[in-house]
Amino acid sequence: MRFGLAQRLGTIAALAMVLATPTQMRAQGPMGTPPASSALSIPGSQQMQPEELNRLLATRGVNKPLMLQVGSHLLYAEAHIAGSEYVGPGSQPVGLDLLKNRVAQLSHSTFIVLYCGCCPWNRCPNMGPAFKLLHDLGFTNVKALYLANNLGTDWVDKGYPIERGR
Numbered sequence: 001m002r003f004g005l006a007q008r009l010g011t012i013a014a015l016a017m018v019l020a021t022p023t024q025m026r027a028q029g030p031m032g033t034p035p036a037s038s039a040l041s042i043p044g045s046q047q048m049q050p051e052e053l054n055r056l057l058a059t060r061g062v063n064k065p066l067m068l069q070v071g072s073h074l075l076y077a078e079a080h081i082a083g084s085e086y087v088g089p090g091s092q093p094v095g096l097d098l099l100k101n102r103v104a105q106l107s108h109s110t111f112i113v114l115y116c117g118c119c120p121w122n123r124c125p126n127m128g129p130a131f132k133l134l135h136d137l138g139f140t141n142v143k144a145l146y147l148a149n150n151l152g153t154d155w156v157d158k159g160y161p162i163e164r165g166r
Contacts (some may be wrong), residue, residue, distance in 0.1 A: 037091070039116075039127035039144070046131070048113060048143040054160045057083070063111055065143070068102065070095060070130040071116035075151065081115065082161035090116065090130030099130055100137065108138045115144070117151025 035041060056062060067084035069076050076086040087102050088095030103112070112134065116126040127144055134142045147154040156162055 037128045039121050039124040041128045042131050042144045047146040050154050065111040065113040067113045070114050070126045071118040075118055079156050079162045079164055082163045090126035096133050109141050111141045113143045113145055117147045121148050
């Protein structure tokens, strides 16, 4: 029996639907866009590469950003970017409240760099909500540190400055 092109495409589409996991199906919002809770929702123009942040931190006489870690406190205590502050997990209401309180008295033009580093960027539950909150509050100079794999691989293993504890 021969199948026409339309039948073959229909069969392929049906197989793709069967093989798609619920996680993959939930990972997209309307029209295939990532939900605001995903780091994938942060535009590339608002992301900063680790090499870029490291160079900025090493340069004397430049406006240093306020660096806020929005992931796990355990990860922060183990190792964090030197000079950064822990504000709580961006995926939790308590973390978002801590972030909101931390920036409440700041000018909306304050240079802020958010980072997490708990897991690969495409699975990070903390960056999207924290980034969205700052933009919703009116902050205009916010960057998200793009850590493709995690803080260990993309920052610590490269020998960039860290602190431990707290």
